[in-house]
Amino acid sequence: MKNHDPNTPPQDCGLHLEQVCFERVFDAPYDPVGIFSFEAQGRRQFGLDFCGSPVPRVGARFAVVLAESGNWQTVLGCRDLATPDVYLGQTIWGTVADLAWIGYFALPVLCIVTLMMFGGWASLAVLAFSVFASVAYLRHVHRRSRTVERMLRAASPPVPPGAGRDPQPTWGQRISRALPTVFPF
Numbered sequence: 136m137k138n139h140d141p142n143t144p145p146q147d148c149g150l151h152l153e154q155v156c157f158e159r160v161f162d163a164p165y166d167p168v169g170i171f172s173f174e175a176q177g178r179r180q181f182g183l184d185f186c187g188s189p190v191p192r193v194g195a196r197f198a199v200v201l202a203e204s205g206n207w208q209t210v211l212g213c214r215d216l217a218t219p220d221v222y223l224g225q226t227i228w229g230t231v232a233d234l235a236w237i238g239y240f241a242l243p244v245l246c247i248v249t250l251m252m253f254g255g256w257a258s259l260a261v262l263a264f265s266v267f268a269s270v271a272y273l274r275h276v277h278r279r280s281r282t283v284e285r286m287l288r289a290a291s292p293p294v295p296p297g298a299g300r301d302p303q304p305t306w307g308q309r310i311s312r313a314l315p316t317v318f319p320f
Contacts, residue, residue, distance in 0.1 A: 150211065150279075151204040152286050156196045163190045185213040188222035198290035200283045212283040216292040223280050230276045234269050 202209035
């Protein structure tokens with residue numbers, strides 16, 4: 136039996152976590168949310184939507200989960216590392232709403248056409264297969280969105296330069312340390 140830490144995604148899940156610091160943001164709409172373009176680390180990316188998150192400001196650091204490594208058009212979720220908010224591209228409730236619309240409009244037409252052409256048992260089989268496929272897809276979306284959220288919450292901002300070192304002593308601290316060596320009373 137494999138031991139799997141629930142806070143880390145499996146390595147074969149095909150998701151890629153990237154951290155990006157926005158050096159320049161352009162083509163941004165007047166609204167705080169929308170499609171924008173950015174430049175970071177000498178590369179430009181055009182026409183991106185970060186799953187309904189606000190358009191990043193210059194200097195912001197984001198953690199982004201991509202379905203394909205290096206393909207910024209496949210953003211599954213993102214998080215501004217300055218905040219705890221996670222934005223997902225596909226949530227379980229959004230998928231339920233989409234499947235409800237499909238089930239309301241397309242499924243009756245499909246079942247009626249199947250009933251007229253092949254009979255009642257074929258129509259019942261189409262209905263059962265549609266329900267099974269919908270439940271399987273909902274399970275897939277739930278697992279993937281949960282994995283993306285875990286990956287984004289586990290992403291920590293990089294340590295700023297100089298962190299962990301003792302701060303330089305001030306002029307007054309240097310004198311107060313030097314006085315006992317000069318005047319050993």
